[in-house]
Amino acid sequence: MATKRISDEPAFILHQYDWSESSLILETFTRHYGRVALVAKGAKKPTSNFRPVLLPLQPLRVTYTIAGEGHGEIHALKGAEWVGGHIMPMGDALLSGLYLNELLMRLLAREDTHAPLFDIYGGVVRVLASEHGEALEPVLRSFELVLLREIGLLPDLHAETTTLAPLAPDARYTLVAEGGLRAAAAGERSTLAGSHWIALHEALADDPNRFTATLRALMGAGIAGELKAQLRALLQYHCGSQLLRTRQLMMDLQSL
Incomplete structure (x- = not known):
C-alpha cells in the first residue's frame, strides 16, 4: 500500500x-x-x-x-x-481561543482546505496571546464572519436574501439562521443599518488584514453588541441545539 x-x-x-x-x-x-x-x-x-x-x-x-x-x-x-512567536493565552483569552477551536471542530468537515480561515485563525491566536485589550472583539468577529463565509453559511451582505433587493443604507436589517439577511421588524433588537452590512460585505471581499481593520472601525461606531448577538445565534444554530461547551463555561464563570 x-x-x-x-x-x-x-x-x-x-x-x-x-x-x-x-x-x-x-x-x-x-x-x-x-x-x-x-x-x-x-x-x-x-x-x-x-x-x-x-x-x-x-x-x-x-x-x-x-x-x-x-x-x-x-x-x-x-x-x-x-514554530514559536508567542506565549500561551491565559484567562479570558484562553477561553476565547478554546471557543474558536470548538467552532472549527463542530463546523469544519475533515480534510476540507480553508487557507484564508487558517490565516485569520493564526492572527486571532497572536492577538489572544498579546495585551489584546480592545483588539479582541474585532478579531473574534472577523473569525466568525470568515468561518461562516468559508463553509457557505453566510449570505451576501449587500442585499436581502429572499428578495435580492439592495439594502437601503439607512434602513435596519437583521441576520437570521433560516432567512438570511432581512429587513428588521419595528422594535426588533440586534439589528444593523444597511450601510454597516454593505461595509462588511465589501470588507470581506478585500484583503483579510483590511477586513479586520474595517471591522474594528465599525465596532468603534457602536455595532459591537448587535453584530455579536446575531453571529453567535447563527453559529449556535448551525452547531446544533446543544450549547457550545465554551460558551456554557463562560456563562458559568460570569455567574460566580
Whole structure:
C-alpha cells in the first residue's frame, strides 16, 4: 500500500483525546489540508519529544504519513515542531481561543482546505496571546464572519436574501439562521443599518488584514453588541441545539 508523506505543514491543535495508555489522537487544523486527525504514538510517555510541543493555540509544523487513499482516516504523526512567536493565552483569552477551536471542530468537515480561515485563525491566536485589550472583539468577529463565509453559511451582505433587493443604507436589517439577511421588524433588537452590512460585505471581499481593520472601525461606531448577538445565534444554530461547551463555561464563570 502506497504511503504519502506530508512534511512541515503549518498546523494548530484543536483537540486531543486518549487513544491508548501511551498515545493520543489529535484533531489538528492545517493550512493546506484543513482539519486532519493524527495519532501521536507514545506521546503520553514522559520521554516523548511530543509532550512539550502538542499544545493548543500554539503554531506548529507537523509531519505525518497517509496510507492508501487517506480520505477521512487517522494519519500517523511523525514529527511536530513548535514554530514559536508567542506565549500561551491565559484567562479570558484562553477561553476565547478554546471557543474558536470548538467552532472549527463542530463546523469544519475533515480534510476540507480553508487557507484564508487558517490565516485569520493564526492572527486571532497572536492577538489572544498579546495585551489584546480592545483588539479582541474585532478579531473574534472577523473569525466568525470568515468561518461562516468559508463553509457557505453566510449570505451576501449587500442585499436581502429572499428578495435580492439592495439594502437601503439607512434602513435596519437583521441576520437570521433560516432567512438570511432581512429587513428588521419595528422594535426588533440586534439589528444593523444597511450601510454597516454593505461595509462588511465589501470588507470581506478585500484583503483579510483590511477586513479586520474595517471591522474594528465599525465596532468603534457602536455595532459591537448587535453584530455579536446575531453571529453567535447563527453559529449556535448551525452547531446544533446543544450549547457550545465554551460558551456554557463562560456563562458559568460570569455567574460566580
